[in-house]
Amino acid sequence: MTQFTPQPGIMDIALYQGGAAHVDGVSNVTKLSSNENPLGPSPKAVEAMAAAVAAMHRYPSSDQTALRRAIGETHGLDPDRIICGAGSDEIIAFLCQCYAGPGDEVLYTEHGFAMYRISALAAGATPVEVAEHERVTDVDALLAGCTPQTKLVFIANPNNPTGTMISEAEVARLADGLPKGALLVLDGAYAEYVENFDAGAKLIEARSNVVMTRTFSKIYGLGGARIGWGYGPKEIIDVLNRVRGPFNVSTTALAGAEAAVRDTGYVAHCRAENAKWRGWLADQLAKLGVPSDTSCANFILARFADQAEAEACDTFLQARGLIVRRVAGYNLPSALRITIGDEPACRAVAAAVADFKSGQDAE
Numbered sequence: 001m002t003q004f005t006p007q008p009g010i011m012d013i014a015l016y017q018g019g020a021a022h023v024d025g026v027s028n029v030t031k032l033s034s035n036e037n038p039l040g041p042s043p044k045a046v047e048a049m050a051a052a053v054a055a056m057h058r059y060p061s062s063d064q065t066a067l068r069r070a071i072g073e074t075h076g077l078d079p080d081r082i083i084c085g086a087g088s089d090e091i092i093a094f095l096c097q098c099y100a101g102p103g104d105e106v107l108y109t110e111h112g113f114a115m116y117r118i119s120a121l122a123a124g125a126t127p128v129e130v131a132e133h134e135r136v137t138d139v140d141a142l143l144a145g146c147t148p149q150t151k152l153v154f155i156a157n158p159n160n161p162t163g164t165m166i167s168e169a170e171v172a173r174l175a176d177g178l179p180k181g182a183l184l185v186l187d188g189a190y191a192e193y194v195e196n197f198d199a200g201a202k203l204i205e206a207r208s209n210v211v212m213t214r215t216f217s218k219i220y221g222l223g224g225a226r227i228g229w230g231y232g233p234k235e236i237i238d239v240l241n242r243v244r245g246p247f248n249v250s251t252t253a254l255a256g257a258e259a260a261v262r263d264t265g266y267v268a269h270c271r272a273e274n275a276k277w278r279g280w281l282a283d284q285l286a287k288l289g290v291p292s293d294t295s296c297a298n299f300i301l302a303r304f305a306d307q308a309e310a311e312a313c314d315t316f317l318q319a320r321g322l323i324v325r326r327v328a329g330y331n332l333p334s335a336l337r338i339t340i341g342d343e344p345a346c347r348a349v350a351a352a353v354a355d356f357k358s359g360q361d362a363e
């Protein structure tokens with residue numbers, strides 16, 4: 001027994017498992033396990049970050065005005081209702097810290113992102129997992145799962161690791177059906193991969209109980225910089241800003257994100273490349289007897305016959321230096337989540353799965 005007792009809930013947190021980046025004994029690996037953009041950040045973002053490094057003796061902007069203005073201009077949003085975080089993970093943590101505590105419930109879906117549960121527990125709240133319907137967010141199940149203790153309802157749209165999404169009308173029905181005092185959080189980590197999608201911004205303008213989180217880690221290719229943002233009613237953003245550290249986002253991250261969000265041409269290019277190779281890879285795998293739901297994001301959830309086959313295929317891919325993600329921890333033991341890489345990576349995955357299915361050796 002130690003004399004130091006962590007706060008309730010903390011010891012229930014299982015450490016977040018990031019995507020692997022190495023395979024023992026394999027030198028040339030392709031990482032397809034963390035939904036990173038294979039094309040990297042915009043060259044303009046790289047340039048802006050390099051220039052920002054010279055001023056690292058200065059603290060970063062604490063009001064983050066320049067980035068909030070750039071996001072506002074690009075997405076047609078009110079900069080006063082934007083908050084920036086060290087990744088959208090930090091915005092998720094702020095939401096839990098501010099709105100949920102002991103005795104409160106935080107809802108998320110069966111195959112929902114791991115950080116919802118972790119942040120709920122860190123805040124001392126009770127995480128509640130709600131069933132999906134065939135790997136799709138089930139609005140009726142979420143509404144039925146609400147109680148007077150429900151304070152936050154997280155959905156990712158598109159969802160990770162399923163890649164599926166629900167319509168704006170369904171999201172509106174969820175928002176409108178929530179009990180008073182429950183806030184809907186729309187996690188738009190993959191929103192930029194969907195053509196003409198505002199991630200719920202219009203729903204936010206028309207309601208007081210919806211916020212969204214966004215990230216620079218996915219299509220913008222800035223996962224290493226740790227930067228994301230949130231948008232919602234002024235009253236809620238003002239609350240979140242009270243717990244935000246004044247210098248929570250670094251100078252380099254702010255500079256890179258500002259250049260990245262303004263480089264809409266590069267984003268469109270990445271979206272198109274992803275859509276092209278996502279469709280190609282899904283078709284190839286389907287022909288090999290490995291189906292997947294139509295993905296709206298930058299990965300596909302490949303479904304195998306059972307857990308043993310999924311794990312055997314993962315091992316086979318690893319031997320060829322292809323690192324994908326096992327998702328048993330997301331209640332999907334017989335599936336593998338494969339990030340859409342560049343053309344050579346997608347071709348290598350398809351060829352490896354074909355060889356695996358035909359019983360060839362990996363080497």
Ligand SMILES: *Cc1c(COP(=O)(O)O)cnc(C)c1O
Binds near residue numbers: 089214
């Ligand atoms: C990748 C991802 C995020 C992004 O997290 P960051 O902290 O911004 O890197 C958030 N939500 C989901 C569902 C994700 O898959």
